Amino acid sequence: xxxxxxxxxxxxxxxxxxxxxxxxxxxxxxxxxxxxxxxxxxxxxxxxxxxxxxxxxxxxxxxxxxxxxxxxxxxxxxxxxxxxxxxxxxxxxxxxxxxxxxxxxxxxxxxxxxxxxxxxxxxxxxxxxxxxxxxxxxxxxxxxxxxxxxxxxxxxxxxxxxxxxxxxxxxxxxxxxx
Amino acid sequence: xxxxxxxxxxxxxxxxxxxxxxxxxxxxxxxxxxxxxxxxxxxxxxxxxxxxxxxxxxxxxxxxxxxxxxxxxxxxxxxxxxxxxxxxxxxxxxxxxxxxxxxxxxxxxxxxxxxxxxxxxxxxxxxxxxxxxxxxxxxxxxxxxxxxxxxxxxxxxxxxxxxxxxxxxxxxxxxxxxxxxxxxxxxxxxxxxxxxxxxxxxxxxxxxxxxxxxxxxxxxxxxxxxxxxxxxxxxxxxxxxxxxxxxxxxxxxxxxxx
Numbered sequence: 317x318x319x320x321x322x323x324x325x326x327x328x329x330x331x332x333x334x335x336x337x338x339x340x341x342x343x344x345x346x347x348x349x350x351x352x353x354x355x356x357x358x359x360x361x362x363x364x365x366x367x368x369x370x371x372x373x374x375x376x377x378x379x380x381x382x383x384x385x386x387x388x389x390x391x392x393x394x395x396x397x398x399x400x401x402x403x404x405x406x407x408x409x410x411x412x413x414x415x416x417x418x419x420x421x422x423x424x425x426x427x428x429x430x431x432x433x434x435x436x437x438x439x440x441x442x443x444x445x446x447x448x449x450x451x452x453x454x455x456x457x458x459x460x461x462x463x464x465x466x467x468x469x470x471x472x473x474x475x476x477x478x479x480x481x482x483x484x485x486x487x488x489x490x491x492x493x494x
Numbered sequence: 495x496x497x498x499x500x501x502x503x504x505x506x507x508x509x510x511x512x513x514x515x516x517x518x519x520x521x522x523x524x525x526x527x528x529x530x531x532x533x534x535x536x537x538x539x540x541x542x543x544x545x546x547x548x549x550x551x552x553x554x555x556x557x558x559x560x561x562x563x564x565x566x567x568x569x570x571x572x573x574x575x576x577x578x579x580x581x582x583x584x585x586x587x588x589x590x591x592x593x594x595x596x597x598x599x600x601x602x603x604x605x606x607x608x609x610x611x612x613x614x615x616x617x618x619x620x621x622x623x624x625x626x627x628x629x630x631x632x633x634x635x636x637x638x639x640x641x642x643x644x645x646x647x648x649x650x651x652x653x654x655x656x657x658x659x660x661x662x663x664x665x666x667x668x669x670x671x672x673x674x675x676x677x678x679x680x681x682x683x684x685x686x687x688x689x690x691x692x693x694x695x696x697x698x699x700x701x702x703x704x705x706x707x708x709x710x711x712x713x714x715x716x717x718x719x720x721x722x723x724x725x726x727x728x729x730x731x732x733x734x735x736x737x738x739x740x741x742x743x744x745x746x747x748x749x750x751x752x
Contacts, residue, residue, distance in 0.1 A: 336523040344520030345513060354524035362531045366538040424512045425519075443506065444513040475504040478512075 324365050327376060332361070335377055342381060345440045346388045348429050360384045381445075382455055385437050389456065392433030427478045435470040438463055604633055607663065610656045611637055615673070619648055624669030624676070627703040634662065638669035638704030669704035670733060676705035683708055683731055693717040697743040708734055711741025 331339075336357070343353035343360075360383040370376045428436050434456065441452045449467075453460045608628050615623030615637070624638035639645060645666035653659055671679060680701055687696065698711030712718040718738040721727055728736070 332526060340523040341517035341520045345517055350521045351524075353520055357523070358526055358531060361526065362534045362538075365531065365535045366542075424516055428516075439509075440513065443509050444517065446510075471504050474509065478504075 324369060327369070327371065327373070328361055328365060331373060331376055331380065334373070339377075339380060339384070342440070342444070343384050345428070345444055346385060346437060348425060356384055356387060359387055363387075385441070385455060389433055389437060424474075424478055427474055430477070431470050431473060432466075434458075435466045435473075438466040439470045439474070442467060604628060604630065604635060604663070607635055607652075607656060607659065610652060611635065611664075614648070614652055614655065618651060619644075620674060621672065622648075623672055624704045625673050625701075635664050636703070637664060637666050639666055640669055640672055642666060642668040667704060669706070671705040673705070676701055679705075679731070679734055680708055683734065683736070686730065693721060697741045702737070706735065707737045709737045709739065711743060712738050713740070713742070715740050 339357050339360075340353050343356040344350060347353055347356055357380075360380050363383050364376075364380055370379055428439065431439065437456060438452060441447045441455065442449070447455070449460050449463050453463045456463065605628070608626060611626050615626070619639070622639045622641045622644055624640055626638060627636040629635070637645075637648065639648060648666070649659075649664060652664070680699065684696075684699055694712045694714040694717045696710050696712055698709075700709050701707070702709060710718065715738055722736050722738065
């Protein structure tokens with residue numbers, strides 16, 4: 317066992333004791349599954365243990381959250397890459413054409429699951445973590461314009477598909493013909 | 495740009511509260527598998543050590559190759575003053591030095607002759623030998639000596655090693671300094687310049703044939719010319735011509751421009 321990691325364990329234990337529920341919620345919103353969220357938190361803590369980490373508890377939590385979102389986005393990138401290779405190594409499944417179907421309004425979890433991982437991360441960071449756009453951009457390693465564009469696209473999808481009770485809605489998505 | 499500008503029809507407050515509600519559904523946090531985490535940390539540490547070792551070895555190899563080249567360039571080995579020993583050696587020639595063979599006016603013979611001149615100049619005539627210039631096009635070789643009166647003696651010694659030498663193949667010219675003195679002088683100049691605040695960056699330094707000049711590759715030729723035109727800046731380097739030309743290579747001397 318790494319000696320440095322040994323020294324880092326008490327800080328990690330303290331963080332887990334105090335903030336494991338908050339971290340789990342955050343991870344859950346990003347990945348959409350309870351078991352996945354547990355794995356995500358554990359993987360993030362393992363990565364943090366392997367590196368130099370902040371000693372301040374608040375900074376440490378921020379760092380862990382950043383690692384969590386990076387894992388989610390990186391995993392998504394890997395999946396996309398594998399998706400491109402897959403047709404070369406296996407037969408292609410038949411894909412049903414659903415373009416003509418009427419889009420039904422569904423629960424938020426399902427809409428989030430349909431978002432691209434980076435869009436989903438932007439939504440969670442903006443509306444759950446309440447982070448400003450510039451911080452989200454720094455966290456995701458992209459430009460502010462990209463974050464705004466991702467949020468814009470995500471909000472269009474949410475406005476169109478999210479099943480908010482009719483009485484609670486403030487308006488109707490305009491010009492969204494997609 | 496406010497969030498409401500992204501689209502219409504989505505209430506931010508509702509989205510926030512819905513996300514809160516959704517997060518509530520995540521359930522209680524699972525316990526950490528500490529053993530797995532410890533194993534993963536150890537595995538990552540092993541991988542990091544391996545990567546560090548591998549990159550260290552690669553770096554050492556690159557340094558071993560690059561540093562001598564860099565130093566040769568800095569000290570003034572232009573590469574064309576003296577033919578590199580071991581190149582274009584006639585078949586059967588031992589590596590310790592050229593043996594006595596006939597030399598004709600052909601490129602191979604010329605390079606072989608330059609090797610003989612180099613050995614002779616460094617071994618027996620180090621007190622007067624000032625380098626040489628090989629002209630492949632004209633198939634001739636110029637030997638620089640500080641004491642031009644001893645050219646016959648030098649040629650005779652050369653012919654003893656390589657005779658017969660075709661007429662006109664070797665010519666002699668007077669040089670200001672011997673190769674060893676030239677190297678020492680060049681080093682002194684570079685050391686002195688390194689200690690000064692120069693208005694330009696020196697990226698290359700090499701000597702001309704027969705140590706006729708110290709050539710400097712600089713980023714600002716005009717500034718360098720002005721600088722070396724001032725005799726006060728050449729104090730201590732009397733007798734050595736300093737020539738400058740533009741060079742965009744990485745700097746060997748980065749003087750303080752302030």
